[in-house]
Amino acid sequence: MGIRGLTGFVNDRQRFLLKRSKVVDQYLIVDGKALLHFLYHENSLDVRFGGSYMQFRQIVEEFLKRLQTCKIKPIVVFDGGCSKHKQNTKLSRQQDNVQLACNIIQSHSKEEAQCNRLLPPMTGLVLCQTLSDLKIPFVYSDTDADRDIVALANLLGASVLSNDSDFYVLDVIHGYLPLSHFNWKEVFHDETQGQYMHGLRYHRKALLSTYKLDRAMPAFLSILLGSDWLPRDTFSVFLSQITQSGPSSKKCGELLSWLSKQKDTEVVVEKIMRRIANSQREAGLERVRWCLSFYNTLPKNEKLLQRVKEQCDTPMHLNTAFKEGTTDAGWHNNEQCDGKGHTRSSELNELIAKEDLPTFVASVVTNNGKVPLPVFLSKPYKPSAHAQCTKARRALYRMLQIRNILQNDVTVVEFDRVGVDYHQSAVLKSTDLRLSPCPCYAITSSFDDVTDEWRRQYLLESLLGCKTESLELHVAFGHTINNLRKIDEKFSARFEVMWMSTVAWMRAGLPLALAISLILVLVYGVLENANSSDLLLSALDANDSDDFSHVDTLSQWQCWMQIAIALNCLLGFPMCRTTFGVFDCSSVAAIYNQVNSWRRNRLISEVDRRLALLPRTRKIVQLLIGAIEQQM
Numbered sequence: 001m002g003i004r005g006l007t008g009f010v011n012d013r014q015r016f017l018l019k020r021s022k023v024v025d026q027y028l029i030v031d032g033k034a035l036l037h038f039l040y041h042e043n044s045l046d047v048r049f050g051g052s053y054m055q056f057r058q059i060v061e062e063f064l065k066r067l068q069t070c071k072i073k074p075i076v077v078f079d080g081g082c083s084k085h086k087q088n089t090k091l092s093r094q095q096d097n098v099q100l101a102c103n104i105i106q107s108h109s110k111e112e113a114q115c116n117r118l119l120p121p122m123t124g125l126v127l128c129q130t131l132s133d134l135k136i137p138f139v140y141s142d143t144d145a146d147r148d149i150v151a152l153a154n155l156l157g158a159s160v161l162s163n164d165s166d167f168y169v170l171d172v173i174h175g176y177l178p179l180s181h182f183n184w185k186e187v188f189h190d191e192t193q194g195q196y197m198h199g200l201r202y203h204r205k206a207l208l209s210t211y212k213l214d215r216a217m218p219a220f221l222s223i224l225l226g227s228d229w230l231p232r233d234t235f236s237v238f239l240s241q242i243t244q245s246g247p248s249s250k251k252c253g254e255l256l257s258w259l260s261k262q263k264d265t266e267v268v269v270e271k272i273m274r275r276i277a278n279s280q281r282e283a284g285l286e287r288v289r290w291c292l293s294f295y296n297t298l299p300k301n302e303k304l305l306q307r308v309k310e311q312c313d314t315p316m317h318l319n320t321a322f323k324e325g326t327t328d329a330g331w332h333n334n335e336q337c338d339g340k341g342h343t344r345s346s347e348l349n350e351l352i353a354k355e356d357l358p359t360f361v362a363s364v365v366t367n368n369g370k371v372p373l374p375v376f377l378s379k380p381y382k383p384s385a386h387a388q389c390t391k392a393r394r395a396l397y398r399m400l401q402i403r404n405i406l407q408n409d410v411t412v413v414e415f416d417r418v419g420v421d422y423h424q425s426a427v428l429k430s431t432d433l434r435l436s437p438c439p440c441y442a443i444t445s446s447f448d449d450v451t452d453e454w455r456r457q458y459l460l461e462s463l464l465g466c467k468t469e470s471l472e473l474h475v476a477f478g479h480t481i482n483n484l485r486k487i488d489e490k491f492s493a494r495f496e497v498m499w500m501s502t503v504a505w506m507r508a509g510l511p512l513a514l515a516i517s518l519i520l521v522l523v524y525g526v527l528e529n530a531n532s533s534d535l536l537l538s539a540l541d542a543n544d545s546d547d548f549s550h551v552d553t554l555s556q557w558q559c560w561m562q563i564a565i566a567l568n569c570l571l572g573f574p575m576c577r578t579t580f581g582v583f584d585c586s587s588v589a590a591i592y593n594q595v596n597s598w599r600r601n602r603l604i605s606e607v608d609r610r611l612a613l614l615p616r617t618r619k620i621v622q623l624l625i626g627a628i629e630q631q632m
Contacts, residue, residue: 357566
């Protein structure tokens with residue numbers, strides 16, 4: 001993430017480049033991706049089994065409430081889809097994630113597994129749902145969010161909170177606060193300002209003055225050291241001539257000293273281009289100029305600003321800033337840095353702003369049909385978790401076409417884990433997407449005119465299949481949902497899509513005991529107000545385990561969930577939104593480790609006995625087990 005070696009360089013020179021400051025009563029623009037990784041991994045949450053989502057939600061709530069205690073008003077900005085300029089970096093990172101997943105599977109303890117910082121797949125959904133519940137504004141950028149974050153911060157007179165070293169180069173007027181130096185767990189108090197937090201704040205002018213740099217020169221750190229936009233060795237020959245061998249942080253200082261002697265960016269560009277082969281010069285020059293533009297100009301994203309404004313309780317000065325404050329933000333009217341291929345339709349912008357669409361759905365639009373599928377925790381010698389959901393993903397892409405978000409003639413190219421490698425895994429031509437695997441796919445009117453029943457049927461057939469004999473099962477599933485609503489309508493509505501995904505998951509021949517373990521964790525944990533997985537595990541005599549025999553199936557279930565949630569969103573929510581941050585996958589795994597050898601009758605009778613004093617919970621569990629057995 002960011003520019004290689006720059007974070008280490010700044011940390012080594014804290015006394016010159018970072019200033020301890022109070023953070024209180026201000027807007028704070030938060031990098032959503034950085035916050036995800038920081039809150040999950042810095043709090044040592046379990047990365048095994050698929051995700052500690054309930055614990056993660058509790059930490060997010062604590063973080064946001066402490067900000068609010070200090071009158072800090074956060075606005076969270078997430079990356080959108082992967083742009084073509086970052087495609088190679090994205091694929092490289094996904095290959096790294098495959099290796100992290102292998103390391104976690106081979107680990108012998110929770111602590112050893114935590115050294116491999118693979119983010120569980122549904123953490124983004126949990127974060128966004130928590131933000132929504134606490135009424136914290138959050139938006140998605142079109143592609144990479146860094147420049148939108150800076151532009152928004154400069155417009156609102158806000159600081160930026162992230163862990164991305166790109167913000168040491170981008171000009172954040174009111175300062176950049178690295179998450180690694182932001183003491184959010186301790187709230188201080190004084191008589192004049194009340195409660196506040198401490199953090200180390202960085203201003204780019206400190207770097208410029210320390211090294212006597214022209215304001216455009218720091219962008220060359222990205223070009224020469226390597227970043228998300230350029231491979232590390234692109235200009236390695238030139239870099240070796242002006243720096244000595246050693247770590248990137250050491251080269252960073254030497255490079256800054258050299259840049260301090262340069263006064264004209266065009267002269268620097270010319271010196272760089274002389275050292276690369278003629279055959280690479282044209283492409284290299286294009287990428288250099290792109291990077292200079294990326295770091296030295298900011299876009300004017302009116303649609304993103306409008307979405308922020310709609311979510312904020314805007315006081316007068318904020319309304320004025322949105323209306324008049326474009327000059328100080330340093331904006332230019334170029335909507336995208338490369339000016340082509342990245343303009344997403346307003347309809348998808350609106351949908352991505354909701355918490356239900358994973359970013360790979362945006363990538364199919366922003367990256368001309370190329371889709372890097374997320375890496376799920378699974379054993380390398382088994383098929384990817386995505387392999388089960390191919391038809392459902394095809395329905396998802398087709399729905400993007402039906403809604404005129406994805407062009408009808410596009411070819412979708414998927415990238416996924418195959419063994420221990422991450423590379424192209426499937427090519428879906430436009431004709432493949434137009435094939436009708438279920439009757440509902442045919443639509444003769446506009447999407448806005450279709451009925452709620454059509455939308456619901458599309459969702460059912462996409463997930464549960466469309467064979468003639470399946471229609472009775474669809475009706476039976478509908479009856480189950482109606483019966484659940486009679487027992488507890490609020491609970492049922494929150495998990496209808498989850499039950500549907502579970503049925504689709506079980507149809508692949510997965511063990512009933514694993515589905516029952518999942519049902520117990522969800523129903524018991526939510527209805528009985530269990531505040532931690534320990535309560536549930538104690539009630540069921542389950543013990544923590546390092547058994548990974550079922551990790552692939554839990555990943556497959558989350559993969560089904562991701563597709564189902566996205567389809568429900570694209571269809572206009574024929575079923576209610578799903579609440580996800582109410583359980584930890586380790587709880588499911590722990591229960592399954594205990595009951596996986598039991599025969600069906602013993603399993604059912606044991607569940608009935610344990611829940612005998614909880615009639616409502618028992619009735620819901622019985623209904624769901626019956627529905628799953630009926631569908632298998």
